[in-house]
Amino acid sequence: MLELSLHILDIVQNSLAAQASQVEIRIREDLGKDLLTLEVEDNGRGMSPELTRRVTDPFYTSRTTREVGLGLSLLKLAAERCGGRLEVRSQEGKGTKISATFGLDHFDRAPLGDMGETLAVLICGNPGVNFLYEHGVDGQTYRLATREMREILGPVSLDEPSVHDFIRQDVQQGLKKIKAASFPKIMEVLR
Amino acid sequence: MNIEELKKIREKMQKEIDLRSGEKAIKVVIGMGTCGIAAGARPVMAAIKDELSRKNAESVTVTQSGCAGFCEQEPLIDVFLPGEKKVTYGKVNPDKARRIVQEHILGGKVVNEFVFAQEK
């Protein structure tokens, strides 16, 4: 995918297909370690050890199951392409946790992209699911939680178009405030 | 999170919701599998929601589905109008999506040139 936010949109579909009622997306940027960490954790039905082992094998997933598709093998490739790795941990009946690391400033690290649009699509398209998004940059954090949104919105449903726009803008502004790195810094040349 | 902004939305929408009548009878389902996302499903969904919002359409539910197995036709969207058979549009982009909202979802007339499949 051309953006990390599209990888995230893709991976979360697995959580939804696994009937998760709660999905937590966490991104951490560590400037000192040149590391970007992405975690997607859900409380869906989880996977057997066998499936967990083979879930990043595109030849396995594309033939035997449509619920876990190519998304994880693409994410694995994206991580490894810039010095990172992908880890899948899952327990049947409990849930699944996907962890991916990337070289923050590696030239081939896909830009973060439009996280606002990804979150708006996820939240508004699945109003019955609870989402938490946390993005930390060296100590500063932006956070969006549907639980908190529901408390404020009351009877107004999360799938209202004005909520879609709110999410998109809030995320954009929030990430700008904490100076989230949208793409790797090739700094000197661009000054 | 900008709490003040969200509160304003509640105030505004609460009044509108009180005035609304029936159920959301029209359904639009957007394919959000890996192929769909790679082919551009996210901006298609954004365009559909934006067009519906502009036309103040109230009775439409927009949801997502997984991979349908027709990856070369992605982005795919299914339109369900009450009492009518499912219509599946293929190779949708934001411009086509807006036309589909205007002509089919709100206007009731299938946009034949974009149709991939129709339930018989």
Add this chain to the structure above:
Amino acid sequence: MEKMNLKELAERMGLELKTQNIPIEGEVKTGYASDLLSDVLANSIEGDLWVTRQTHLNIVAIAVMRDLAGILLVNGAQPDPDTLEKAVEKMVPIFRTPLPTFEVVGRLYQLGISGER
């Protein structure tokens, strides 16, 4: 093989010019097609026309670092707003075509743009 500059090439191929008011009369003889920035960094040569669908700001950085003739975006990709702004500032011409990479490179090749290193 006749000499061609970017402007003539763009006209011959119907490429859409995205950057305004910067010179596009530079000669272009070679090209490189890749969407991996590290690859372009390692394997492009000065004066290459870079064919890619990457649209973010860093493509300008790569073009400057490698002294490329310009960037051709394929599949109808649009440069991000800050990419366009920086490209004009750094005088990197950006073009756009609805054609996919394979087709566009084939046509460039027929016009005499070589991939030889």
